[in-house]
Amino acid sequence: MLLGSMARRVLANAEGERRAPRFVFVIQSNGFDAVQACPESIPFQKYADREKFEQLDLTQHKLPKGLAALEPLKGKTTIVQGLSGRSTGGGHSTHGGCLGLYRTSPASRSAHNATIDYELGRAAPGILPWIGVGMSAGQGDALMHYTARAPHKSMPIILSPEKAYNAYFSVAAGGDREKDFHLKRNLLDYMIGDVKKTRRALGSLGGEELDAYLSAYDELAARQYRLLANKDTLGKSAPKLDDRFTSDVATKRL
Known part of the structure; x- marks a missing residue:
């Protein structure tokens, strides 16, 4: 049923069980290659060699190792291929341009505007509108310039599990x-x-x-x-x- 999830949400709201949706953005250093998101049983084809739009049912395929955590939820999972981040400047270290869709440069990593992850959280907040946690080698306790709540107002991505626990619990x-x-x-x-x-x-x-x-x-x-x-x-x-x-x-x- 195309509108099944919407119907279930409406019924839950009517029963007083309304819950805010959750949006999870996973950013991988140096980008995420399309072949990493291609199910093992679907031969990967380079974009330049593709001649038509195809829509495939993920429930009939095994998700790749990088997305294995979503295997129990693949009936509700959509993988969209063909999106490009060239407008952000391309190459390494586009920082907030990834989620804000604006161009950055080594001269300035400051956010041009609010990023999509924070805007979605602000539109449908939980206890907090946004939570940022991550892992990195040699980057200290937090990363900046990837998420912003407004122009030039970056949000910290906490890299220390202990500090994240203290921040939220x-x-x-x-x-x-x-x-x-x-x-x-x-x-x-x-x-x-x-x-x-x-x-x-x-x-x-x-x-x-x-x-x-x-x-x-x-x-x-x-x-x-x-x-x-x-x-x-x-x-x-x-x-x-x-x-x-x-x-x-x-x-x-x-």
């Missing part, structure tokens, strides 16, 4: 982690008040720089209060904190 973790959550929340409240007081004192001299500080702190504070309001839900879904979260071995952190 410490509100319900108990002990020192939960204490640190509230200390950070109180500090943000103080900083917002301090910036507002400084802006009032400086008047028009404060300019855009103080407004940018205030906007950033407001966003962080609002995030903390959203987490606090959903403490019980987060406590029920929090993963068990074990040595995977602090391991130096990348495959163990997966």
